Amino acid sequence: MLPELPPTLERTYRAFTAHSLIALNTRRRHAMAATSLERGSTRTQSAFSSSLSLWSRSFFALCCLCLLLAGMVPGFASLAHAADTAPASASSATGSLSKDDAQQLLNVLNDPKKREDFTHTLSLMAKGLPAAPAAAKAAAAAPTVVDSDVNSELDNLTSSMQGYVQNFAGLFKDLGFVGSWFRSQISNPETRKTLLDAFSRAAIILLAALALERGTSLMLKKPLTAVTSHAEARERKQEASAAVETVQAATSTPDGDNTQTRADDQRRRNEVMRYLVRVPYNFLHFLLKLLPVVVVLAIGYLGAEFLTTTSQARTVTITLTNAYVVARGLYLLLETGLAPRSPAIRLIPAQDNTARMLTRWWNVLVAAPSLVICLSTLGSEFNLAPRGTEAMLRAVVLVQHLIIAAFIWRVRHIVANSLQPSPELRKNAFWAFVGAMARFWWIPVLFLDIALWFVWAAHLKGGYQWILRGTLLTLVCLVLARLIAVLAYGLQDRLFRISDAVEAEYPGLQKRADYYYPFVRRMLTVFIVFVAAISIAQSWNIPSFHFFFENPLGSRLVSAAVILTLGLVIASVAWEVINGLLNKQIDRYTTSSQSARATRLRTILPIIRTVLLVFIVVIVTVTTLSQIGINVTPLLTGAGILGVGLSFGSQSLWKDVITGFFMLAEDAIQVGDWVTTSGVAGTVEQLSIRTLRVRSFDGDLHIIPFSSVTSIANTGKGFNQIIVRQTLDLTEDSQKVAYIMSTVIKEMRSEEAFRHIIFSDYNDLGVDSSDGNGAVLIGTIRTAPMMKWKVQREFYRRLANRMAKAGVKFYTPTSYYTTPPGNAMHLAMDAMPEWVPPQPQGTGSTAAHSAPAASLADAQPTQAVSPSDEKPQGKPSPQGPAHA
Structure with a gap:
């Protein structure tokens, strides 16, 4: 057994069904009547709007009807027939749906629980009702090829297009109607008299107002000139200060990449400030030029009030006055902005020729609003039908659009040149294409101008x-x-x-x-x-x-962009603040004689920056991803697993990192130290968390991983010590030599250049060895870190001169080459007779040369040569030629 609906809902259901059928019938009648549209845009729009409204209501009713089709009572056929044949039944059916019933049905539909019960009841009723055989036969007899909704939409589209075409064509018919109306007005003596009286009085009043306007303009010429003069003086001062600021902006920064950018920004800012300074002068100029227009407005309204006798004359006078004031005001608005005769107060950037041309064209274009005001007001005043007024308005707007099209054609080259990219950008293929397309800008703009009028003339809503x-x-x-x-x-x-x-x-x-x-x-x-x-x-x-x-997606995109920007800003600020504090701390250490701490901090500064950068990047990335809705837990888990894998697979890498960390923490090495490690000696240039960069004496850069560093000989820690070794002759006095070296060091320590880098005098350690190779004298000199080479070179230079002057004898190795006794060559040379040189013939000096030398030694100079004077071959004597 089927459940029964409540009585109120049943009445509501039946009334709603009848209302839906009546709405469908009404729509069908309006669709048949749409083929004969009435003339006139007002009636056409009203019919079209009512058709759309009825269509929307009928479509909603049709949807509800389909939903409730299964629950209709058996009296559906008779009710539908009554709806089609008797329109009077509409009122009775609609009247059955009372206010209380409608409110109760609305409450049921708004309550989810009641709506579900109501739907369940209707579904049970639908299952229990028999199918309609007539509908089945009709469906079998006429199968549907096109869906009824699609067919209805096509019909509506066709009707709309026909209406637009008829509206556009009605423009020309309505213009003919305007001509008929004008002839009828002129042919009628009474209306002709009214027209002549109204327009003649209005013309006299306007001529008087225009004469007063001209007089007022002549009186205001001197104040306008004064305003322009003040503006020009202010302009010259502004240009002078702007030139100074531009030069300062171009020279204030040493960065060449930003110099041009800053100069361009300064130039644009000066340009904007120049226009902002012009605003008061321009506004005062506009007010002065607006005073004559106010005079016209006052004269027109006073004349309409006191010099007219009919309402038509008063309306014509006020309308023409308003039209002139509006046109003149619009003209002055643009004319003041362009200021073709006063460039010092010009607010729109343009050349003088361009400003004059735009002003002339604008003077023509402002006539259209005046005509629109006149036609819209005077048409109704002289009993012109609305369709005639609208036809004239469309004709005026057409002329306006044609004038705009002519203006576009006139300025096409000027605008095209201003739209061209800079010569630097035109080297790029993309910007070259943009520049080529910019020359044809007037084609789409011209199309838009004409299309606008067609859209308005066809009454496209x-x-x-x-x-x-x-x-x-x-x-x-x-x-x-x-x-x-x-x-x-x-x-x-x-x-x-x-x-x-x-x-x-x-x-x-x-x-x-x-x-x-x-x-x-x-x-x-x-x-x-x-x-x-x-x-x-x-x-x-x-x-x-x-x-x-x-929208959730758009909001999330905006939120992500904002969060990313804030993250980058905060990260950059944190980065710069921390780096600034570290650099300031280094400077503080340097100025407070804590150079060791400054050097140490400067050494670990790159590592601190690297760790800080990684930390900031990770924090910003994770925070941004989490804020935009991405779950970062899997990413962090994957990163942890990847880190564990890298730690096992890259043990050498971690060894480098750990060793480097402890070496830096223990201050074992710093940037600038001279170290010897891994067979390389040189200056430390850079320290990272993993490697050590050493520049050797020959200029080669050695990159040494910390895992390869087993020991470090650091010359830059604490102090250095010079080991002095002197190999003396066995006959030389070592105390004398030690005294000479001590004297040289004391002299060096007394000088400003070496006072702070030599920590001790010469420390004599005595004779280290004494044998056939001479006596070895050893001593030490303590110097500042990294200064031993400088001190050592200067010390040996001075010591060489002192020792040469004092005649210190150094050990000189001597080698003898001989043959053993009894050798055949030795015996043969002993058996040879002694050679006697031939004696010269003559007198005088014969006696001096008669005796041969007793030995080879007798032929040598008689002066003895000390061992200290013996010098290696190829080296000049330190005593010079005088010693010889």
Whole structure:
């Protein structure tokens, strides 16, 4: 047995079903009547709007009808027949749905529990009712090829297109109607008299007002000239100060990459400031030029009030006055912004010729709003039908669009040249293509201009307003974006320009600011472009604001971008603050004679920076990913597993890291030390957490892993010691030599250049050995770290001169080569007779040469040569030629 509905719901159900059938019948009648549309745009729009409204209500009723089809009572056929044949039954059926029943049905539908029970009851009723055989036969007889909803949509689209075409064609018919109306007005003596009286009085009043306007303009010529003169004087001062600021901006930073950027930003800021300074003068200029227009307005209204006798004359006078005031005001608005005769107060950047041309064209274009005001007001005043008024308005707007098209054609070359990229950008293929396409900008703009009029003339609902509103808002967004960009760039330049006091306290801060300057500039540019883009999209009714601020996906994207930006800013600030504190600490150690600590901190500074960078990158990455909704737990788990795998697979790497850490912690080595390790001697250039970089004496750079370092000989720790070895002749006095060396060191310590790097006098350790190779004298000299080579070279240079002057004898190795006794060659040479040189003939000196030398020694000089005078072959005597 089928469940029964409550009585109230049953009545509501039956009334709703009848209402749905009546709505369907009404829609069918309107669809048949749509083929004969009435003339006139007002009636057409009303019929079209009512058709759309009825279609929407009928479609909703049809959906509900399909939902409730299974629960209809057997009296459906008779009820439908009554709905089709007797319109009077509509009122009775609708009347059965009382206010209380409708409210109760609404409560049932709004309550999920009651709605579920109601749906369950209807489904049970549908299962128990028999199928309708007539509907089945009809379906079998006429199978459906196209869905009824699709067919209905196509019919509506066809009807809409026919309506648009008829509206557009009705324009020309309505213009003929305007001509008929005008002939009828002129042919009627009474209406002709009214027209002549109204327009003649209005013309007289307007002529008087225009004469007074001209007189007022002549009286205000001197104040206008004074305003322009003050503006020009202020302009010259502004240009002088701007030139100085531009030079300072170009020379304030040593970074060549940012010099041009800062100069460009300064130039743009000066340009904006120049225009902002012009605003008061321009506004005063506009008010002075607006005074004659106010005179016209006052004369027109006073004349309409006191000099007219009919309501038509008063209306004509006020309408023409308003039209002139509106046109003149619009003209002055642009004329003041361009200021073709006063460049010092010009707010729109343009050349003088361009300003004059735009002003002339604008003077023609402002006539259209005046005509629109006149036609819309005077048409109803003189009993012109609305369709005639609208036809004239469309004709006026057509002329306006044709004038705009001519203006676009006139300025196409000027705009194309201004849209061309810079010569540097044109070297790129993409920007070269953009520049080539920019020359044809006038084609889409011209098409848009003509299409706007067709859209409005065909009465496309909201089309003209949508395009016009979108275009104007796009221009406003672009202008505001440009202004905000210039102001933002100027503010950035001020923030990134470090004062001298701060630079003195934190040296290098200006250089760091210059490093971040281009990155912040790009971020500002991206932000401004993004805001401008979504604003332009919103102006064209694209729901960009809804997507980025209300949609979950867009909100998440915006949130991710904001969090990423904040993370980068915080990370950069933390990085620079910590680096600044470390550098300041190094400077403090250096100035407070704690050079060891300064060197140590400078050594481990790269490692601290590396660890800090890794820490900041990890924190920012994890935080950003978690904020945008990405689960970072699997990533952290994977990173942990990867770290364990790397620790087992790269034991040598970890050994390098651990060894390097302990060496740095124990201060075993610093940057700048001279070390000997792993068979390499040189200066330490860089220390990382894993490697040691040593520059040898021959210039080679040796990169040594810490795991290969077993021992380090560091010359830069504590002090150095020079070991002095002198090999003397056995006959030389060692005490004399030690005294000479001690004297040389004392002289060096008395000098300013060596006072702080020689820690001790010559420490004589005595004779280390004495044998056939001479006597070895040993001593030491203690010096500052890394200074022993400098002291040693200077010490030996001075010592050589002192020892040569004192005649110190050094041991000289001697080698003898001979043959053993009894050798055949030795015996043969002993048996040879002694050679006697021949004696010269003559007198005088014969006696002097008569006696041969007794031996070879007799032929040598009689002066004795000491062993100390013996010098190695090839080396000059330290005594010079005088000693010989």
